[in-house]
Amino acid sequence: xxxxxxxxxxxxxxxxxxxLTTNYAIAHAVKDVDVDVVAAYPITPQTTIIEKLAEYVxxxxxxxxxxxxxxxxxxxxxxxxxxxxxxxxxxxxxAQGLELMHEILHIASGLRLPIVMAVPGRALSAPISxxxxxxxxxxxxDTGWVIYIASTAQEAYDTVIEAFRVAEDPRVLLPVIxxxxxxxxxxxxxxxxxxxTKAVREFTPRRHNTRPLLNPERxxxxxxxxxxxxxxxxxxxxxxxxxxxxxxxxxxDSEFNRRFGRAYGAVEGFMLDDADYILVTxxxxxxxxxxxxxxxxxGRGLRAGVLRIRLFRPFPSNDLVKRLADAKxxxxxxxxxAPGSPxxxxxxxxxxxxxxxxxxxxxxxxxxxxISQRTMYxxxxxxxxxxxxxxxxxxxxxRESLYMGLR
Amino acid sequence: xxxxxSWTQIPIGGYITEPQNxxxxxxxxxxxxxxxxxxxxxxxxxxxxxxxxxxxxxELNKPYVTKSGRKYNLTFEIxxxxxxxxxxxxxxxxxxxxxxxxxxxxx
Numbered sequence: 001x002x003x004x005x006x007x008x009x010x011x012x013x014x015x016x017x018x019x020l021t022t023n024y025a026i027a028h029a030v031k032d033v034d035v036d037v038v039a040a041y042p043i044t045p046q047t048t049i050i051e052k053l054a055e056y057v058x059x060x061x062x063x064x065x066x067x068x069x070x071x072x073x074x075x076x077x078x079x080x081x082x083x084x085x086x087x088x089x090x091x092x093x094x095a096q097g098l099e100l101m102h103e104i105l106h107i108a109s110g111l112r113l114p115i116v117m118a119v120p121g122r123a124l125s126a127p128i129s130x131x132x133x134x135x136x137x138x139x140x141x142d143t144g145w146v147i148y149i150a151s152t153a154q155e156a157y158d159t160v161i162e163a164f165r166v167a168e169d170p171r172v173l174l175p176v177i178x179x180x181x182x183x184x185x186x187x188x189x190x191x192x193x194x195x196x197t198k199a200v201r202e203f204t205p206r207r208h209n210t211r212p213l214l215n216p217e218r219x220x221x222x223x224x225x226x227x228x229x230x231x232x233x234x235x236x237x238x239x240x241x242x243x244x245x246x247x248x249x250x251x252x253d254s255e256f257n258r259r260f261g262r263a264y265g266a267v268e269g270f271m272l273d274d275a276d277y278i279l280v281t282x283x284x285x286x287x288x289x290x291x292x293x294x295x296x297x298x299g300r301g302l303r304a305g306v307l308r309i310r311l312f313r314p315f316p317s318n319d320l321v322k323r324l325a326d327a328k329x330x331x332x333x334x335x336x337x338a339p340g341s342p343x344x345x346x347x348x349x350x351x352x353x354x355x356x357x358x359x360x361x362x363x364x365x366x367x368x369x370x371i372s373q374r375t376m377y378x379x380x381x382x383x384x385x386x387x388x389x390x391x392x393x394x395x396x397x398x399r400e401s402l403y404m405g406l407r
Numbered sequence: 408x409x410x411x412x413s414w415t416q417i418p419i420g421g422y423i424t425e426p427q428n429x430x431x432x433x434x435x436x437x438x439x440x441x442x443x444x445x446x447x448x449x450x451x452x453x454x455x456x457x458x459x460x461x462x463x464x465x466e467l468n469k470p471y472v473t474k475s476g477r478k479y480n481l482t483f484e485i486x487x488x489x490x491x492x493x494x495x496x497x498x499x500x501x502x503x504x505x506x507x508x509x510x511x512x513x514x
Contacts, residue, residue: 112420173419212422221423233414234421240414 013199013260020192022185025153026092026118026178027052028192029160031062032200036087039067039078043097044130045120045182050092072097076104076115083113084222086213088164088206091115094182095122098136102143108175109144109238111222112211114167115175116160117145120186121283121335123372131373132182134283137312138336138346144238146176146245147313151268151287153190155310156180158262161200165252170210172245174238179312181284183373195260203259246314266316268308269323270294275305277388278324280351281333282309285376290333293381304385309347317354324355329363329388333381334401335370344368344401363391366401374405434461438492440507442485447473448504451481455496455505463490 020028027049030038038057040050056062065082069075072093079089093101098119108115121137123129137147146166150156156178163176180186212220226234249266257263270291272278277297279290286308297304307323309316324330332352334345343349345366352364367384370376384404391397418424444455456464469482485496497505 110420212418212424219426222420224421224423226421229411230417230421233412233417234419236414237417237419241419 013195014193015196017191017193019189020153020157020194021048021187021189022150022153022156022180023048023118023120023187024052025157025190025192026160027056028194029157029200030090030116031056032195032197033088033161033164033204034062034201035064035090037065037067037079037082037089038091039069039075039082039089040091040093041069041072041075041097043072043094045122045132045186046092046094046097046118048187049118053090072100073104076101076108076117079115079117080104080108080111080113083108083115084111084214086208086215088168089113089115090117092118094120095124095130095136098140099124102140105140105143105145105175107223109242110235112173112238112241113175114164114173116163116167117175117177118156118160119177119179120182121179122182129372132184132186132335133371133373134179134334134336135371137177137179138338140177141313141346144174144242145313146172146174146242146249148176148178148310149282149312150178150180150185150310151282151284151308153185153188153192154262155264156185157192157194158256158260158264161195161204162249162252162256164204166245166249168204168207168210169245169248169252170207172241172248173211174241174245179283185284199259203256242314246311246316249311264310265319266311267319267323268310270306270308271298272305272307272323274303275326276303276328276392277385278305278307278327278330279333279381279384280307280309280320280324280330280347282312282347283335285333285335285370289376289378290381292378293385296378296382297385302385302389312347315350315354317350317357320351320354321358321360324351324362325360327362329365329392330355331365331367331384331388333367333369333376333384335368337368337371337401343399348401363388363395363397365391365398367404368401369404371405376405380404433488434491435486435488438487438490438510440492440494440509441487442490442492442494442496442505443508444483444485445504445506446471446482447475448502449483450502450504451479451483452501453483454499454501456483458495458499460493460495461486461489461491463487464496
C-alpha cells in the first residue's frame with residue numbers, strides 16, 4: 001500500500017508500533033509536531049482527539065495552550081487569532097461543529113493562516129445522527145483549505161505531520177484539513193508506527209519569520225475591509241496558492257518518504273495496472289471493503305481495481321486521468337450527497353469533469369453508499385464490479401446516482 | 408487615478424503591512440455633494456472640526472477679515488481629497504455657514 005524505501009529509511013526513527021485509534025493517532029502526531037495552541041470544542045466523533053490532547057497538556061507531555069472554548073465558531077476563531085500571532089495551531093471538529101465554523105473556514109484561508117484541523121467525517125442533522133459519512137467535509141469543499149482524506153490510522157498520523165509542513169510552507173500558507181471516517185476509523189484501534197519526536201520536530205521546523213504576524217514591533221493590519229478594487233485580487237492569491245500547493249504537497253510527501261519511509265501520493269491505486277473495472281472512492285472504504293471486493297472479483301477472473309483519492313483539494317485531476325485512462329468502466333462511490341445536482345455524487349462530479357476535460361470518454365457511474373454509516377458490505381462493492389462489466393458491455397450507463405444500501 | 412496593482416504585486420491575505428497607508432486612499436472620490444464653508448458667516452467655533460468623522464476639516468493659521476470687518480486668525484477649510492460628503496458638518500454647524508452643493512460632473 002505504501003511505498004517504503006527501505007534503504008533510505010533510518011529505522012531508528014520508528015520508536016514503536018502501538019495500537020491507536022485514528023483519533024489517538026492524530027493526537028499523537030499533534031503532540032509530536034509540538035503545537036503551541038489547541039482550541040477546540042468536543043463533538044462526536046472527534047472528541048477523543050481533544051480529550052487526549054487535553055491530557056497531554058495537563059500531564060506536561062505537550063507544552064501548549066489548551067483553550068476550552070464555548071463553541072466551534074469560537075474554536076476556529078481562537079485558532080485564527082493564535083495563528084495570526086505566529087502560533088502553531090491545531091483544532092478538530094465534525095459535522096454540526098464544522099458547519100458552525102463555516103464562516104471562519106473562509107476567514108482562515110482568506111487570511112492565509114496555516115491552521116491544521118482534523119475532521120472525522122459525520123452525517124449532518126436532521127435527522128440527528130452521530131454516525132459517519134462525508135457530508136460535513138463535502139459542505140466545506142469550497143472554503144479554500146487543502147483537504148486530505150486518510151484511510152488508515154497510520155496515514156492519519158503521517159498526514160498530520162505532513163500537513164503542518166505543507167500549511168506553513170511560505171509558498172502555500174493555507175489551512176489544512178485531515179479528514180477520515182468517523183467511527184469506522186476514528187474509534188477503531190489499528191497498529192501505528194510512531195516516530196522519534198526529535199525526528200518529527202526536525203521535519204516540521206518552525207518558520208516564524210516567513211509570514212507577516214501580529215507583532216507590535218512590526219505592526220500589520222489583518223482582516224481589513226477590501227473594497228471591490230481589491231477583494232478579487234486578494235481572493236485570487238489564495239485560489240492560486242491552493243492550486244500551486246500541489247507541488248509542495250508532493251515535495252513534502254517525498255521528503256517524508258525519505259525520512260520516515262512512507263509516502264502516499266495524491267491518489268493511491270490498488271491493482272490498477274491491468275484493471276478494466278475501477279472503483280474510485282475515499283477514506284477507509286477504499287483500503288478495506290473495496291479492496292477486499294476487488295481481490296474477490298479478481299479471484300473470479302474479473303480485472304478489478306481500486307483508486308483511492310487521498311488529496312481531495314487541490315483535486316488531483318491528472319493523476320486520476322492517468323490511472324483511469326485504460327479502464328473499461330469506472331464507478332465513483334460517494335459517502336455524501338449533492339442534492340439536486342445533475343448527478344448527486346459530489347466527488348463523482350470532480351472525477352467526471354477531470355476525465356471529460358482530458359478528453360477521456362468512458363462509462364462512469366455515480367454510486368451513493370455509506371450514508372450515516374449505512375454498512376458498506378464487501379459484497380456491495382463486489383456487485384458493483386459486475387455492474388460495471390454489464391455497463392461496459394451494454395453501453396447502458398445510468399444517468400443518475402445509484403443509491404446502494406437504501407431500502 | 409493611479410494604476411491599481413495586480414494580485415502578484417500586493418501582500419497576501421489583504422494584510423496591510425505599511426502603517427498609515429490609508430492616506431493613499433483618496434476617499435474624496437466617493438462624494439456626491441461637497442460642503443462649502445461661507446467664511447463670512449463662520450464663527451470659528453470648531454464644531455465642524457469636532458464632528459467630522461474623516462477628519463477632513465482643516466484648521467489653518469490663515470487670517471481672514473469678514474465683510475463686516477471682523478478679523479479671525481484662523482480659517483477652516485475642507486480637505487476635498489478625503490471629504491466623503493457625508494454632510495455632518497453642515498448639519499451640525501450652529502450658524503448654518505456650511506452648505507452642501509451637488510458635485511457636478513465636468514464636461
